[in-house]
Amino acid sequence: MSEKVNLNVNGIEIESDPNKLLIEACEDSGIHIPRFCWHKRLDPVGMCRMCLVEVETPRGKILVPSCTTEVGDEMVVDTESDVVKKAQEGVLEFLLINHPLDCPICDKAGECPLQDQTMAYGPGESRFVEEKRHFEKPINISEIILLDRERCILCARCTRFSDEISGDPLIEFIQRGNKTEVNTFPNEPFRSYFSGNTVQICPVGALTSTSYRFKARPWDLKSTRSTCNGCSMGCSIELNSSQNKMLRILGVDNDAVNQGWICDKGRYNFEYLNSDSRLKNPLKKMDNEFVEIEIQDVYSELSEVIKDKQTKVNFLLGSNLTNEDYVAFREFSEIISQSEKSFYLNDDLLFKGFFGDNIELAKIDDLNSSDAIVVWAEDLKEKIPVLYLRIRQAVKNGVKLVVFGHTNETLSDIADVYYGKETVSENFEIVKDVSKLKEIKDLVIGKNITAILGKATPYQSDESVTKLFEFLNLNTNSKVLNAYSKGNTYGAFKTLENVKGLNDFVNDISKESTDLLFIVGADPVGRSVYSNQIKSIIKGLDIVVSLDNFNHETSEQANFVIPISSTLGEKEGTFTNIEFRTSRIDKLVPSPGQTVSDWEFITSLMNFAGLTVKTNSLEDLNTKAYENLEDSVSPVFDNLDKPSNLDGMVNVSKPKISSSVRTLIKTMFFTGEKLYGDSVTVRHSDSISLLGSKKYIEVSESLAEKYNLTSGKCTLIQDELEVTVSYEVSKSLPNDLIYVPKNRRDLNKFDFSREINIIPSQVKEALNVN
Amino acid sequence: MSWDDKLLKQAKKIIKLYPQKRSAIGPLLHLAQSKDGYISDDSIAVISELVGITEVQVKSVSTFYSMYKQEPTGKYLLSVCKSISCEINNSSEVINKVQEFTGLNNNETDEEKLFTFEAVECIGACGGAPAVQVNYETVEGVTSENAVNLCKWLKETKPEVVVADEMQENFGGIKSFDWAIQDSSGATSTAPGFQTLKTTKVKK
Numbered sequence A: 001m002s003e004k005v006n007l008n009v010n011g012i013e014i015e016s017d018p019n020k021l022l023i024e025a026c027e028d029s030g031i032h033i034p035r036f037c038w039h040k041r042l043d044p045v046g047m048c049r050m051c052l053v054e055v056e057t058p059r060g061k062i063l064v065p066s067c068t069t070e071v072g073d074e075m076v077v078d079t080e081s082d083v084v085k086k087a088q089e090g091v092l093e094f095l096l097i098n099h100p101l102d103c104p105i106c107d108k109a110g111e112c113p114l115q116d117q118t119m120a121y122g123p124g125e126s127r128f129v130e131e132k133r134h135f136e137k138p139i140n141i142s143e144i145i146l147l148d149r150e151r152c153i154l155c156a157r158c159t160r161f162s163d164e165i166s167g168d169p170l171i172e173f174i175q176r177g178n179k180t181e182v183n184t185f186p187n188e189p190f191r192s193y194f195s196g197n198t199v200q201i202c203p204v205g206a207l208t209s210t211s212y213r214f215k216a217r218p219w220d221l222k223s224t225r226s227t228c229n230g231c232s233m234g235c236s237i238e239l240n241s242s243q244n245k246m247l248r249i250l251g252v253d254n255d256a257v258n259q260g261w262i263c264d265k266g267r268y269n270f271e272y273l274n275s276d277s278r279l280k281n282p283l284k285k286m287d288n289e290f291v292e293i294e295i296q297d298v299y300s301e302l303s304e305v306i307k308d309k310q311t312k313v314n315f316l317l318g319s320n321l322t323n324e325d326y327v328a329f330r331e332f333s334e335i336i337s338q339s340e341k342s343f344y345l346n347d348d349l350l351f352k353g354f355f356g357d358n359i360e361l362a363k364i365d366d367l368n369s370s371d372a373i374v375v376w377a378e379d380l381k382e383k384i385p386v387l388y389l390r391i392r393q394a395v396k397n398g399v400k401l402v403v404f405g406h407t408n409e410t411l412s413d414i415a416d417v418y419y420g421k422e423t424v425s426e427n428f429e430i431v432k433d434v435s436k437l438k439e440i441k442d443l444v445i446g447k448n449i450t451a452i453l454g455k456a457t458p459y460q461s462d463e464s465v466t467k468l469f470e471f472l473n474l475n476t477n478s479k480v481l482n483a484y485s486k487g488n489t490y491g492a493f494k495t496l497e498n499v500k501g502l503n504d505f506v507n508d509i510s511k512e513s514t515d516l517l518f519i520v521g522a523d524p525v526g527r528s529v530y531s532n533q534i535k536s537i538i539k540g541l542d543i544v545v546s547l548d549n550f551n552h553e554t555s556e557q558a559n560f561v562i563p564i565s566s567t568l569g570e571k572e573g574t575f576t577n578i579e580f581r582t583s584r585i586d587k588l589v590p591s592p593g594q595t596v597s598d599w600e601f602i603t604s605l606m607n608f609a610g611l612t613v614k615t616n617s618l619e620d621l622n623t624k625a626y627e628n629l630e631d632s633v634s635p636v637f638d639n640l641d642k643p644s645n646l647d648g649m650v651n652v653s654k655p656k657i658s659s660s661v662r663t664l665i666k667t668m669f670f671t672g673e674k675l676y677g678d679s680v681t682v683r684h685s686d687s688i689s690l691l692g693s694k695k696y697i698e699v700s701e702s703l704a705e706k707y708n709l710t711s712g713k714c715t716l717i718q719d720e721l722e723v724t725v726s727y728e729v730s731k732s733l734p735n736d737l738i739y740v741p742k743n744r745r746d747l748n749k750f751d752f753s754r755e756i757n758i759i760p761s762q763v764k765e766a767l768n769v770n
Numbered sequence B: 001m002s003w004d005d006k007l008l009k010q011a012k013k014i015i016k017l018y019p020q021k022r023s024a025i026g027p028l029l030h031l032a033q034s035k036d037g038y039i040s041d042d043s044i045a046v047i048s049e050l051v052g053i054t055e056v057q058v059k060s061v062s063t064f065y066s067m068y069k070q071e072p073t074g075k076y077l078l079s080v081c082k083s084i085s086c087e088i089n090n091s092s093e094v095i096n097k098v099q100e101f102t103g104l105n106n107n108e109t110d111e112e113k114l115f116t117f118e119a120v121e122c123i124g125a126c127g128g129a130p131a132v133q134v135n136y137e138t139v140e141g142v143t144s145e146n147a148v149n150l151c152k153w154l155k156e157t158k159p160e161v162v163v164a165d166e167m168q169e170n171f172g173g174i175k176s177f178d179w180a181i182q183d184s185s186g187a188t189s190t191a192p193g194f195q196t197l198k199t200t201k202v203k204k
């Protein structure tokens, strides 16, 4: 870091890093300058002029916008002079000229920078008697975002966000001068995975969300800080509720993780909490029908089963458990069984990953400080959306990007080198010798590399990505960010041993190996590539207990269904993200009916069965989770609640994944997951439910042409199964490949490693594709 | 794509002149204007595809500048200057008479799509005030009678190419400068006549 500069602000000497903006330097020293357009995560534009301050120059004092002026040594600044005050009053008077002042019906009122700053710095009265400009009151600019152009003060925060941060500039200023408005192109809605952030940063109530519109007043909201468990990024969030109902989620600026941004799924996939279809009472299957029973009866029936020392118990765990929940299941398995236990995670992409002793694991921030980023993974924009934003940010700052394979289409657009089909086959096999690839050698050899490595498809072998890893490990100074995308996977890694994936589940679990199966927060029948196999395995077992928020295709097969409280806002615990950063999950609202937490359920069951339980409370489990760590660095509640640790604590650990090695399965179908799928939670979150309901596939241009697909619809047929889907012809897919979003309804039912017939609608003869 | 091959070829040639594709938006919009007489959403989609930015970003640029018309224009765009020099030299009378003759308010187009009328800010001909433009071909020192005569002539002869020099000779008066260069080329559409855009032609 270069020398500091000294400046005098309002007669006080302050110090700042050079190249900082005046507004930021003042802020760091506790001097607040009002602003609308400036946002510390966006490039400055100087649109609003609210941040005018007086600076002494050789020509005397002049007014400058502090958000576009860099600090200088011995600069003398006045942020409170009469001239500044007059300027602020003037700016506000102008801003209010066309502002409708419909605060009484505005969602923003009460937390509105325009209201607040008008109170603090504005003129007492308006002199404007003319007609204000009018626009149609809110227009839908997407399915989930509304725009009231009358309220807009043209700060360009939303447009800059969509251009600079999320890279999907679908909103812009239209017209000029007094007529300027924010808008979309006709029939090209603001469909962005990150659109909710614009609502959050809009300094007025111009952008609102369908989800929160007219739901509450800010002063009635209760709030708490928590962690999103939607994917392995673990973004810091603030939960808002009113009258015991969760109403809103906001992004919190955690510098190391999400920097204030969250994806729209993380933001809106909470509405299911308030759904009437939530499970409220335990269900027991009798004569093929579920009947409601008391939770005590579940405990007594199941405790009889587990008291029998012969009972063989297995666990299939989802990724939305807290670390404490995982520990409770670990304790349970240790108490009841003599032999070593495996834990099956609900993940069809799970493989051993890269955690060996000689491997340095990367932090998210390493993306910014490395020379190049190398990506071989699932589509990160769909699966770990905010990590995708962090990669974009690094690239914007000049870090080079190398992308392997066709999964990361949007990243390949900004990549310096993209290795497509000639290098990585459509089935994600490396078909060339990595060490002979000239372009990557130039960018990475001897350099600092962050490698984001994971499986791109369930059918790919473990071998190819390993080849890439070995090349990087040998030739570069590389750190690895293992890209497991699902929720609290790293929490499971941290707390459980012998972790396996769904492929192992399919191989291992049978009537012989398992008498009692717990399926916790997982719907593998609904959305994994092993759907059919898992369904028949579960059907064949004696006792299956499903713990979840809703009934779903997997729980339908269970003998007992236990309603549980959601990790989002209904319970406390900890979560560990992709860089092994552990942070707090907090509770804000009560959960309905007889719901219990996963850990409560399993602990009560153990007690009921008369087992000696050492971890009877959440605190016990929390302590147990990190018992191998030194006190000072252990992310136990007491430590996490210290103000300095609110952003979480990083303890890198090397997980024990004992998933078996997989070999390539060649298929013409490439299965991935879209951000919005047909999961039970999205289905019951009204504002986004439709976004995940469309059944469609993407067909490469060559296939579309070859089979004369023109009608827009086709039918997939395999054995008894027939599903009609719409299709899109994709320019980015490699030839002869079909992309299937397997988290869309009915599409998961196919076995994509086998032949499937495709009949284009209106075209009679079937074509065989395998 | 709604642009024919000829236009697309021209567009690609223009794009090559710039180090970054998106810098070509300005001339490409003029090209779109010469094609349809306004910037259609179809053309915006084509340009967005050609230069690799989103449609709304192109729309943002095209609606910022008043020379990119958002509504179809007539065959002749009549722009009468209303800025200070022309105003002092009686441009309001010119405006009145032209409006009277064409029956058009500001920014209106007649039913036959012959004329679009607009009163505009300074067009850089203060020395020859009051000044008028037909499809951006400037005529200076135009009296209100001559302005009407100019309109009549356009209406009767409907020239394919309008040439500044020719109109100046027949309907103009005092000029800001005498360039002493004869230029017999003029505009062929309501986009300004530029050689690179091929929106200009020599009148035979």
Ligand code: SF4
Pocket (backbone or CB within 6 Å): A151, A152, A153, A154, A155, A156, A157, A158, A159, A182, A198, A201, A202, A203, A204, A206, A207
């Ligand atoms: S909509 Fe909001 S964020 Fe966007 S320019 Fe207007 S005031 Fe700013």
Ligand code: SF4
Pocket (backbone or CB within 6 Å): A228, A229, A230, A231, A232, A233, A234, A235, A258, A261, A262, A263, A264, A265, A266, A267, A384, A385, A386, A387
């Ligand atoms: S990126 Fe992941 S952790 Fe962040 S908000 Fe979205 S789903 Fe939640």
Ligand code: FES
Pocket (backbone or CB within 6 Å): A034, A035, A036, A037, A038, A045, A046, A047, A048, A049, A050, A051, A052, A065, A066, A067, A068
């Ligand atoms: S905050 Fe500086 S001009 Fe808007």
